[in-house]
Amino acid sequence: MGRKRALIRYCAIRLALAPLMLWLIASLVFILLRVAPGDPVDAILGNRANEIAREALRVKLGLDLSVWQQYSNFIIGLARGDLGEALVNQEPVRDIITRSLPASLELSITALILAISLGLLVGFTGIKSPESNIDLAGRIYGISTYALPPFWAAMLMQLLFAVLLGWLPVGGRFPPSLIQPEGSGFLILDCVINRNWIALQGTIRHLVLPASTLAILLSGIFSRALRINLERVLQTDHIQAARSRGIKESQIIAVHALPNSLLPVLTIAGITIASLVGGALLIEVTFSWPGIALRLQEAISQRDYPVVQGIVVVIATLVVFVSVITDLLVASIDPRVSY
Amino acid sequence: MNNFILTKKIKEKILKSFLLIISLTIILAQNSCKPNRNSSRIIVAGAGKITSLDPAQASTFHALQLISSLGDPLYKLDLKGTLQPKLASGPPKISEDGLTVLIPIRKNVLFHDGSSFDAEAMAFSLKRFIRIGTLNYILNGRIAAIETPNKFLLQLTLTRPSTSILNLLTSINITPISPTSYSNYKNKFLNNKFVGTGPYKLTNFSSQHQKLEPFEGYWGTPASNQGIDFIHLSNSTALFSALRTGEIDVLLSTSLDEDHRRSLKIMTTQGKLKEGKGSALEIGYITFNTKTPPLNNSNLRKALLYTIDRKLITQRVSFGLRKSLRSLVPSSLNKRANTLWPKYNPKKARDLMKKAGYCNNQKLSLSFTFRSNVPADKLLALTWQSQIKRDLHDCMNLRLNGIESTTIYRQLGEGAFQVVMLDWRGAYPDPEAYLVPLLSCSKITNTHCEEGEAAASGSFWSSNWIEKALKRSDLLTGQARMNTYQQIENRAVDGGAYLPIWLDEPRAWSQNHISKPQFDGSGQLLLDHLRKLN
Numbered sequence: 001m002g003r004k005r006a007l008i009r010y011c012a013i014r015l016a017l018a019p020l021m022l023w024l025i026a027s028l029v030f031i032l033l034r035v036a037p038g039d040p041v042d043a044i045l046g047n048r049a050n051e052i053a054r055e056a057l058r059v060k061l062g063l064d065l066s067v068w069q070q071y072s073n074f075i076i077g078l079a080r081g082d083l084g085e086a087l088v089n090q091e092p093v094r095d096i097i098t099r100s101l102p103a104s105l106e107l108s109i110t111a112l113i114l115a116i117s118l119g120l121l122v123g124f125t126g127i128k129s130p131e132s133n134i135d136l137a138g139r140i141y142g143i144s145t146y147a148l149p150p151f152w153a154a155m156l157m158q159l160l161f162a163v164l165l166g167w168l169p170v171g172g173r174f175p176p177s178l179i180q181p182e183g184s185g186f187l188i189l190d191c192v193i194n195r196n197w198i199a200l201q202g203t204i205r206h207l208v209l210p211a212s213t214l215a216i217l218l219s220g221i222f223s224r225a226l227r228i229n230l231e232r233v234l235q236t237d238h239i240q241a242a243r244s245r246g247i248k249e250s251q252i253i254a255v256h257a258l259p260n261s262l263l264p265v266l267t268i269a270g271i272t273i274a275s276l277v278g279g280a281l282l283i284e285v286t287f288s289w290p291g292i293a294l295r296l297q298e299a300i301s302q303r304d305y306p307v308v309q310g311i312v313v314v315i316a317t318l319v320v321f322v323s324v325i326t327d328l329l330v331a332s333i334d335p336r337v338s339y
Numbered sequence: 340m341n342n343f344i345l346t347k348k349i350k351e352k353i354l355k356s357f358l359l360i361i362s363l364t365i366i367l368a369q370n371s372c373k374p375n376r377n378s379s380r381i382i383v384a385g386a387g388k389i390t391s392l393d394p395a396q397a398s399t400f401h402a403l404q405l406i407s408s409l410g411d412p413l414y415k416l417d418l419k420g421t422l423q424p425k426l427a428s429g430p431p432k433i434s435e436d437g438l439t440v441l442i443p444i445r446k447n448v449l450f451h452d453g454s455s456f457d458a459e460a461m462a463f464s465l466k467r468f469i470r471i472g473t474l475n476y477i478l479n480g481r482i483a484a485i486e487t488p489n490k491f492l493l494q495l496t497l498t499r500p501s502t503s504i505l506n507l508l509t510s511i512n513i514t515p516i517s518p519t520s521y522s523n524y525k526n527k528f529l530n531n532k533f534v535g536t537g538p539y540k541l542t543n544f545s546s547q548h549q550k551l552e553p554f555e556g557y558w559g560t561p562a563s564n565q566g567i568d569f570i571h572l573s574n575s576t577a578l579f580s581a582l583r584t585g586e587i588d589v590l591l592s593t594s595l596d597e598d599h600r601r602s603l604k605i606m607t608t609q610g611k612l613k614e615g616k617g618s619a620l621e622i623g624y625i626t627f628n629t630k631t632p633p634l635n636n637s638n639l640r641k642a643l644l645y646t647i648d649r650k651l652i653t654q655r656v657s658f659g660l661r662k663s664l665r666s667l668v669p670s671s672l673n674k675r676a677n678t679l680w681p682k683y684n685p686k687k688a689r690d691l692m693k694k695a696g697y698c699n700n701q702k703l704s705l706s707f708t709f710r711s712n713v714p715a716d717k718l719l720a721l722t723w724q725s726q727i728k729r730d731l732h733d734c735m736n737l738r739l740n741g742i743e744s745t746t747i748y749r750q751l752g753e754g755a756f757q758v759v760m761l762d763w764r765g766a767y768p769d770p771e772a773y774l775v776p777l778l779s780c781s782k783i784t785n786t787h788c789e790e791g792e793a794a795a796s797g798s799f800w801s802s803n804w805i806e807k808a809l810k811r812s813d814l815l816t817g818q819a820r821m822n823t824y825q826q827i828e829n830r831a832v833d834g835g836a837y838l839p840i841w842l843d844e845p846r847a848w849s850q851n852h853i854s855k856p857q858f859d860g861s862g863q864l865l866l867d868h869l870r871k872l873n
Contacts, residue, residue: 037745037746037749037750038743038745038746038748038749039745039749042745042748042749043745043748044398044473045398045473045474045748052476053474053475053476056476057473086390088390088391089390089391089393089396089528089530090527090528090530091390091530099545117356121356155576158576158577158580159580162580162584163580163583163584166584166585169581169586170572170577170580170581170584170586171572171573171577171581172547172548172570172572173547174548176382176548176568176570176587177380177382177568179543179550180543180545180548284573285573285574286574286576286577287577288547288571288572288573288574288577290545290546290547294573298388301712301743301745302745303745
């Protein structure tokens, strides 16, 4: 009971501190954007317009207001859940995020599932025959995939599977000849709900290459984590005791060893999914994946302050909540964890 | 650890799972070898996204490209540079005092929403652009009033006589839109829709993909294809690969890397693709900051005009796909102008530099700023630097400085850059749209521009003569007007504040089963001319 209470207290503190952390992040992004050279007017008009036109646009976009006024408007809006409008086309930032976040989440979740499957497979195979050639290959795989530059790996995959073999599309998220199904923005889900199997096939075709590239890059860390932890757990006393009691090896692994070995994997997965949403930029750029990271990059180059601020705040929120959920899961699996 | 042996059952499970994943991947991949394509439609691809299809807002190449297929302007330039009426039913009539322009409007034209196009609709679109248009400065206060004396006659009252107003009427930004569909958007942008009068109507819009269907009620020649899917990929490699693998039918050259353009050119000569070229309307040029030493010395600036080997640079940077340029005006707009700036002549450059006090143990060191996010600029900078090292190593050296374009634009008017590489595409196809933004000045002291376009462009150089000539040119027509522009450019050569480098032609490549891409006089690909060949 005491442990449960401590856990609830811990989560409550984390959640209570979340607004403070988000305010700090939002303020930092606001300041950094204003400090960076260039402004949205230059990004919109380029070097084309005269000073009168520039000033007129600056007034229209509210950039003539003092920095303090801009900041207070932003924070007040944020407190109300209003992320403002894009400077480039006056589209609500909320709509931009609603459109691009599902694309990133779909890619990240698929990649993570593939990465965990692949990582666990490599980890298991390695632990089967420790110090063997297979184990060595698994370890090299783990380290090298983690060390691979994402853009290089992505281009290589693109060249091999899209250009040379022609199996998969080069980029994009959906076949241009079809109409994208309306709905949640998670295209696989929308296709299934609408029973649009042709669109589903097209969606999966477009997803395979970026998701598997990302999965390969991430699988190394999972294989290493599982390999090391499973090895450690299988040497512990309670496993030896289980064996001496004559419990089946499969049961030992599934019931006694795996849950303990998966704890670090779960923590890594939690951190990874949160960071992937905003961090898969190079994959999104290479595969023209219309996700939130690509949108963030475009917004930064356009100096579209509200879009950058909005996306950063949303990603930060996601990181906070995913880490709280991960902590909860870890605590529920492992009774040794105390808060 | 040796005690740990996987049971046969677990082994089998692992093996089965692995085989299942591999099999699924192979089945999926094999299934997807041939994309499921509706063969009657054509897929056209370009780089970047379209964030707005509102003509009052659109400024990117691809947005303008799409609007030009969804709508018609009043007039369009043909490939010879002649004004052709589109939604106007005839040429404009200009009053003797040059202050009134009467434009007859075409009858029996429908918008995509079924409403009729008339003078009121044109006036609505023009007034809206003047009111909220992001690029409304291109009108430069020229229009005092817009009236409609009758249903099919538009009357523009000008604040001053202006011959360039005619070419301005070809601007895609003033493409008429339906007052009915835009009734709630008189004072704000409608980004994801477009209701115009063009050969296509927009049936689906997302920033990465737009679907165009032929408009049954189109007044002119109907589109030659069953529809266009316009898609956007984020990088040059993806675009190039998509054309190579047959995923797309037509590829636009904007934002393609030089290597990819070259490969496509080679594939064209091998008969694997078809290539179409449009009028080159984008110029690449170098600006010298004449405000501060050492480039406030006109002899030194003149010397620099002789230092660049355009032939070598266009060959090294673009493999000959860009044209050398010796004028600030694209040759398609003033054919006689492309020989005004001096040719590469290192001997002359050295002589002039000696006169300016350099070369004799006195080495000029210049900082050359280029846009780090434009690969061609970087290649140009490196080539010019090496070329100077080869030809004039005892007289000068270039220090390279790559900065992101947005930052450069911000600091250009502050005089932050000694020598900077930029490009320019006029907002409408007219010499004025190139010369005024670079040379016009509202406050001049000798040849130093304190306020105005020449200051904003970073050169800070102009002259009272040029300012008067620019104003005078807007009163002239025909050859007299072109002669004036040529005189202006001659003065600009003397000033040595700009160094034109190259012209970038818009290109498009199509698969062999598609007709050869064609462009209009404004450099826009004619999507309605694309057709599938049997």
